[in-house]
Amino acid sequence: MEGLGKMNSGQDTALVVLAFLQADCSSSEYETALLSLGKDLNLTRDINFNGPRKDVLDDGDLECDGHLPSSITAAIADLQPSVELQWPRNNGDAAALQQVAEELREIADQLEHNMVAQATQNLSRNISTSPTEHWKEHLTQEVERMIRRGVGLDHLPQERVIVALTLTLVKGVCVQTPRLLRNLFNTALQYLNPAR
Structure with a gap:
């Protein structure tokens, strides 16, 4: 779709779509899929730096200098990282995309x-019984059907x-079936960007 405000590139579109999909995320499996997708697309960054630490040696000894031993770090490693979207550096562009x-x-x-x-159920049913290359057709049909019916x-x-x-x-289907997120995204x- 042309003319979506300040979205100049496929990267901008992907960023806006990911921001939309992340809002009000209540399912941990869906949230995990979103985090993975954002990381793979280089659209998010871990703001708590929860990645693996390579400089820590664990000799099994208790540390007396106030630093946590790496075994404690490993014990809390399963906590969800806090991430943020990587908006453009230009504050005006970032604000426009966020808007x-x-x-x-x-x-x-x-x-x-x-x-x-109802439309979410229709789309979910249609894509579950067809190959991925037909998903765009199903998505298009469902959007057009709803527009024809009138959304008020x-x-x-x-x-x-x-x-x-x-x-x-897309969000409705992916919240129900998070494994479809990457392909449906x-x-x-x-x-949204037919030229891609």
């Missing part, structure tokens, strides 16, 4: 009250409504 993601979430909230649950948001820019609807459907990017 787009926020506007899309607001539209999606309005959509969810209308008819998204005629006062908003229709392009934004379509993007918010698309991302709401890529399908959404193809749908």
Whole structure:
């Protein structure tokens, strides 16, 4: 889709989509899939530096200098890292992309009250019985079906409504089935940026 505000590249689109999908994340399996995807796409960074420490030697002895022994570090290693999206360095561009993601979430909230649950079930059913290369067609059909039925948001820019609807459907399916996140994320990017 053309003209989504300040989104100049596929990377900007991926960042906005990931920001949208991360909002109000309540499922730990879904959150883990999002963290993995963001890390693989280099769109997130661990702000607590929870990665493995290579400079620590564990000799099994208790340390008396106030530093935690690495065995304690290993014991808490399963805690979820805190990550943040890597927004562009230009504050104006970052603010514009964050604003787009926020506007899309607001539209999606309005959509969810209308008819998204049924559309999410339809999309989930359709993609579960077809190969990945047909997912874009199923996503397109479901978005178009909902737009034809009317979503009651005629006062908003229709392009934004379509993007918010698309991302709401993707999130709905992925929250239910997190293992589909990576492929459905890529399908959404193809749908939103047909030139990719």
